[in-house]
Structures are given as structure tokens and as C-alpha cells.
Amino acid sequence: MAEILLDSPDNVTLVGGSFAARRQLRRALALAPTLVAADGGIAHALACGHRPVAVIGDMDSLPSDETWRKSDIRVYRLGEQDTTDFEKCLYSIRAPLILGCGFLGGRVDHALASLSALLRYADRPVILLGEQDLTFHWRAELALELAAGTPVSFFPLRRVTGTGSQGLAWTLAGLTLEPGGRVGTSNAATGGTVRAAFDGPGVLATLPLAALEQAAAALSTPAR
Structure with missing residues (x-):
């Protein structure tokens, strides 16, 4: 170790x-x-x-x-x-x-x-x-408070399937994302709490740099 x-x-x-x-x-x-x-x-x-x-x-x-x-x-x-x-x-x-x-x-x-x-x-x-922006590995339990219209992108580093989402203009539920296939760029927050869940790890989230404080608050919360 x-x-x-x-x-x-x-x-x-x-x-x-x-x-x-x-x-x-x-x-x-x-x-x-x-x-x-x-x-x-x-x-x-x-x-x-x-x-x-x-x-x-x-x-x-x-x-x-x-x-x-x-x-x-x-x-x-x-x-x-x-x-x-x-x-x-x-x-x-x-x-x-x-x-x-x-x-x-x-x-x-x-x-x-x-x-x-x-x-x-x-x-x-x-x-x-x-x-201009920031990125981090998305954890299933994350919840971000984002203003309506805030760009939110999800990019897969491996094949994953969305199992649910909240607060996004386009749902991720049922979507399979993978490198070289469908990726989840250019989504947007609808205002309020944003959540997303996948069937495994391997997704990077990208937000505008203006959302650094919100991302930092979410990532600082210990994983459950």
C-alpha cells in the first residue's frame, strides 16, 4: 500500500x-x-x-x-x-x-x-x-445545486448505462454511454438539484468553472 x-x-x-x-x-x-x-x-x-x-x-x-x-x-x-x-x-x-x-x-x-x-x-x-471548465469523476450519490441552463456534460471512460437522473434537460436513464459511441456531452441543468446514476464507475462530469463552489461542496461530502 x-x-x-x-x-x-x-x-x-x-x-x-x-x-x-x-x-x-x-x-x-x-x-x-x-x-x-x-x-x-x-x-x-x-x-x-x-x-x-x-x-x-x-x-x-x-x-x-x-x-x-x-x-x-x-x-x-x-x-x-x-x-x-x-x-x-x-x-x-x-x-x-x-x-x-x-x-x-x-x-x-x-x-x-x-x-x-x-x-x-x-x-x-x-x-x-x-x-473555462472543470471535470471530476462522478460518484453515484452526488447531488449538485445548479442554476437552470448550466451546462452539464458526462463523458464515459468505459461502457456504462444510466440508471436514472434528476434535474437534467435530457434524462440519462436507460442510455448506454461508451468511448467511441454515445457520450453525454452538452446536457443542461433545469434548476435545482442535479443527480445522475450509472450501473458502475467510469464517468467524468464537466461543468463550467463558475460552478466550482457547487462541485467542491458536493465532492467534499464523504461517499456513503
Whole structure:
């Protein structure tokens, strides 16, 4: 079992090596004040004027981790190469909620790996922030309070069938979603509580960045 290196009672903002906008990071830190960098993400954090409490990764993007050790930033070098730096952070951090900035921009393969990790570590409450929207692995018991007309998309990472939904313009009940087949993009909230259930895990939900507070509140609620 992987060791928990950072056990935080507060929500954690995790910054990655892809570009993270200053306003995006600032908004995440308002909800998740403990800042951690994934390897080279430390450069983005410092450039935005924020100092992480720790940096986690294989450190292939840092020429010398001694610089950070001397500055009292905790450095956790994990040399295994079976996972990405994002995954290393996910299995090393325990927190009520993790908000990830700098994982969806830049290289497409890196972004896809980050999205895949949301399913692999589905037990972790994680939201990834993009420049315009956010995404997270959907849990069956989630309930979000969204204004009417809010875009809500569901994208399957594996074949699933909807068993019910509430508060959406188009029902998901009875719909089979799968990569390369039907996907549930461009749905919309009708106003009030949004719920969706599938016959198994494997669905990512995407909302506008404006709905970050609602998504954070829902994901922070412990799974039943």
C-alpha cells in the first residue's frame, strides 16, 4: 500500500507542470488553501506568487531538489516510473478535497493521462480545473445545486448505462454511454438539484468553472 506523505485536514490545491492561470490558481486556493506542487508545477506556483508546502514527483523537471529543501519546502522524490507525477500526488495525499490546476493544458497525452487517473483513483475526491471548465469523476450519490441552463456534460471512460437522473434537460436513464459511441456531452441543468446514476464507475462530469463552489461542496461530502 502506498504511503500517505501529506495528511491534510484542509483541502489541497495541487499545481501541475502545464500552464496554470494566475486567476485559476487564486480561485482554487480560496477553497483549498494548502498548496502542493507536482514536480515541475513548483515553477508555476512560484511564478504566480504562491509558495507550496511540498513538492511530490520523480523530480525529473527539477535540476536540483536541494534548492527547495533549503527553503523548507518538503521534497518527496518518488522514483517509480509506473505512474505520472499527478498519480504520485494522488496516492501520497489524503485530504477532504484536492483541486488540480495545470493538468489539462499543454500536451494532450498528459491531459489524457490525468483524466484516466481520475478513474484509477476514483476513491479520491479530485476536481481538475481548466481555463473555462472543470471535470471530476462522478460518484453515484452526488447531488449538485445548479442554476437552470448550466451546462452539464458526462463523458464515459468505459461502457456504462444510466440508471436514472434528476434535474437534467435530457434524462440519462436507460442510455448506454461508451468511448467511441454515445457520450453525454452538452446536457443542461433545469434548476435545482442535479443527480445522475450509472450501473458502475467510469464517468467524468464537466461543468463550467463558475460552478466550482457547487462541485467542491458536493465532492467534499464523504461517499456513503
